[in-house]
Amino acid sequence: MNLVKAELFKIRSTSTWWIFGLISLALWALALLANWASSNFTADVDPAEQGLTGDEAEQVRVAQAAVNVAANLYTSGQFFGVLMVMLLGAIVVTNEFFHLTATTTFLVTPRREQVIFAKLAASALFGVGFWLVTTLLNLLFVPFILNSLDVGPQLGEPAVWRAIGLNALAYALWAILGVGAGVLIRSQIGATIALSTIYVIGTFGASTFFLLLTPRIGEWFSKLQVLVPPLASQLMISGTELPGNPPRWVGAVVLIGYAVLAGGLGTWIMKRRDIT
Structure with a gap:
């Protein structure tokens, strides 16, 4: 726990996290506007008049369902949001090499796997923090958008809350992916x-x-x-099962697999790599 607190302090003591936070907020606003415009456009589309195949028309009809429109809007900002937390996770590692503090860190804590686990946990916590901020903003603004679309807030739908919860998991997993990538690419700018x-x-x-x-x-x-x-992370946050797509749990399993692989590989490499 002390190592996790130390890693959280390292992140908080630099300007990187709030710079990424401000960028995430700007990208979230653009994503919300884009999703609003897309929902407005697709609401008036009749799949039967678009010359689509039966399966394609069914996909459009399901996507137009109120619960799926709401799930999409309530998870606005995920695409670039998880990119920001992945980059932050990578910088948590590359900062050590950029500022030449890696040697000191591993002298204080010789068991390198403990350091990497602490970095993984701290990055995941910051990822969830980014998710929490954008989710609160979505919960504040999206009901007004949904009311303008005449579908209501949809906050009584379990599928909407499931999408929001899986979105939190996606943010945490992408942060872990970032730490693993940071071990592989030591250069901060390069990563x-x-x-x-x-x-x-x-x-x-x-x-x-x-x-x-x-x-x-x-x-x-x-x-x-x-x-x-x-x-895979976009599939996780769909409101209901979409025709022609794998179940949401498949997206979650795939992303968890990548996160476990990145975290495990990063820990293995760091334990065997010379630190100078």
Whole structure:
């Protein structure tokens, strides 16, 4: 516990966390406006008039359901929010090398796995903190948006609260992924640039890849999108099961698997890597 408190103090004693926090707030506002605009647009779309296949039309109808519209809005900001907590998790590790404090840290605590576990826990706690702030803001503003859409706040729906809760899990897991990535990429600037590029370009690239190949290979191929971490976390926060998509729990299992792999690999590497 003392090590976790020490790691939390290290994060709080730098300006990085609140800079990322301010960026997250700005991106959250943009995401909420974008989701509002999207909900307004899709509310007037009749799937039967769009020339869609039966399965595609059913997907649109389910997405238009009030509970799914609400779940989407109440989890606004996740896409870039988890990117921010991942970068923060990476910097928790790379800061040690950037400021040349790694040697001192491991001399004070020779059992390196304890240090890494403390960094994982502290990063996850900060990730949940970022989730809490954006969720409170969503709970404040989204009911007004839903009322403007004539669907009501939907806060009595268990599916909405399940999506909000799974969103918290996603934030914590992405923070753990960041710590693992920070062990692999020691450079602070290198980690920030590499992870941001891979996350943003990789997500849209993967979506395009599956979109182009699914008609040629088959519908089963599109379900493999859940193996892409950002798409797995988006699946987790869907209100109800979406036709043509794996269950939400599959997205959670995939993301947990990546987090365990990143955390475990990071701990193993740090225990064996020379620190100078």
